[in-house]
Amino acid sequence: MDSINYNDLFVHTGYFVLFINLIFYSKSYSNKSIAFKVIIVYLFYTFVIQMIAHFLSANKIHNLFLSHYYFIGQFILFSYFYYLLLNKPIFKIIIIVVLSIVTTIIGVTYYNNPELYYTFNLWEIVLSFTPIIIYSLFYFYESFGVENKKYLILNSGVFFYLLSSTLIFSAGNLINSTGRSIGLPIWTLNAFLYVIYQIFIFIEWYRNFRKPDIVSINNEDEILL
């Protein structure tokens, strides 16, 4: 009984922090880079999917098919985000190539096996999570030795959450097949990690984007000095 409470607690905290992030990021919208706007779109997109999933599950309607929109949407948005953020041409080329290959493979798996739509698609999870984890490593590589680089905290959150949750989602079918009560601790763990991830995103906003843009230009000047 206790773990049910924890699960609900973490899930709702996750919604709450996500909502807060969405509000704060949207408030700092003006005069920001495209990468920043991609993050806003990502937050909005995940928030909408979470709300629909919540609504469906509250009405006892099967909501697993939403995970595909979530995973693929996340993959495309983060690919674009890192495409904007990374500077080395080779990284940009890798992102474009991987994006086209992965979307093709995922499309083919659905064409060959349409019932995957109602379960977790293992290929989809592995292929859409790992590239993002690798892109975040690319970004760590590029920001090495550079002081006060932006998006570093958000990048850490992405790296941390995607790395840990890949295994959870990959085991999703297995966990669900064991019945709800036994699988619950894992979903609780996932909800907990998600809260931490959202807190990373919040800290990123608080540290780098809270103040209006003029101040952040001054910060960049300091880096140059």
Add this chain to the structure above:
Amino acid sequence: MEVFLSEDNQIITIVIIGVLLMVLVAVAMLLFLFLSQKKIIEKQIENKELEITHQKKIIQATIIVQERERERIAQDLHDDVSSKLNVIHLYANLLLEGNLSTSEYASVNEQIIEATNKTLESARKIAHNLLPPILDKFGLKSAIEELADTFNISKKISISSDINFPRELLNSDSELHLFRITQELINNSIRHGEAEECKISINLEDDKLHFTYTDNGIGFNSDDIKNKKGIGLKNIESRVAILNGKLSTKSALNKGIKVSIII
């Protein structure tokens, strides 16, 4: 059923352990990244500070050189010009008093003319030392050759020069810097190096100006150079820095010195 349940439980446990391991890996990785990031930045700051200290030292050396130069000019003006002007002043007063015989009058007049000539010569020398007019009119090559001739005549040191580069390559400021560097090096060779011969060569190689200076003096231990940089060498260093050049000094005890500058 119980067996099934425990199997399921095991799978869940394995997944949880797996996820926790992933979390651990992620946290370790992040910690590692941030700590090494910090370290790298600390190193960068350290390097910057070293650079700043170095620049400060160069500035100090420049100021000291400037002060010495002023002192020298003041001395020259006082010894050569002021004293002679005093003499002229004295004679002029004698003339003013008017009670001189014709021969005395002529002699005083002659003295005045002679003293004036000497003063003029001194003033010209001082000005020449400050900025050789030949450098401005005929360029670095002629100036260094003239400098070499002056020293060669004085028999203190024998200087040979091999200078070959298009004149428009250097602007007048850069020429002056190179000229001063040459002067400083020759002075060092005479004063500290006890050298009898030295060679100056300036040539254009691979679009870069190569300045090389060698002498056969007592030299110094190359390893000590970092610890015992004199004002002269620092002065050269700061001029090379202004020229955006690269300075390298090679020397060993009793084997002379070789200074090369690439611009």
